[in-house]
Amino acid sequence: MNPIEVLGLAAGALTTTAYLPQAVRTLRSGSARDLSLAMLLLLITGIVLWLAYGALAGLPAVVAANAATLLLTLPILWVKLRRG
Template identity: 45%
Template sequence: MPWPSAVELLGSVAGLLTTISFVPQVVKTLKSGQTRDISLTMWLTFCTGVALWTVYGVLIQAWPMVITNVPTLALAGTILVVKIRNMSRE
């Protein structure tokens, strides 16, 4: 397997940092269970966008995009699920 190009490396680092940025919010949301101040519309839109970027990445075979968007979607989706579960309580 050849070494990644500078462009692929740049995309991978950018995706990794973007993905990691969600970890503190997921941890805080899971610990507190509180989602009152989280916008449902924003998280639905964001998760849909990330899912579409993932599909786009597959279609153009941009694997750094795919590999980093899948865990981002999982992390953002976790917050979305907690928000939806909490809607009846808020």
Template identity: 40%
Template sequence: MDSIEIIGFLAAVLTTAAFLPQVYKTWKTKDVSSLSLPMLILFFIGIVSWLIYGVLKNSPSMIFANSITVISSFLLMYFKIKYGKN
């Protein structure tokens, strides 16, 4: 692994970790009032695109980060749809 990929992994860990508290808080409180579904959908599409790009570029750091973030953003969309009807 070269130094560029190490920087990529550092960025991947930090940006992915920054997103996880929101998922946890939403899961625990079931409060989705401050989440925008259109933003979540656009974000999800963007992350899926970054994941595809990472696969095509054969970048382990991009694949790692975006795989986790795809799951996290999908969960937030699910929570928004499930809990937003109340």
């Protein structure tokens, strides 16, 4: 693995891990009231586009980071839509 790929993986790991506390808090409390639905929809759309870009460009670090971030943000959206 080259240093640029390691840098990408490290950046992806840090930015993805940043969503973990929010996901845990939202799922534990059952509320996403303080989160904007528009923000969540824009964020998830961007994540999906980055995921597609990474896949099409053959960038595993981009794919891995955005796939993991998507898995953390979709439950937050689910709580927001179901319980506010």
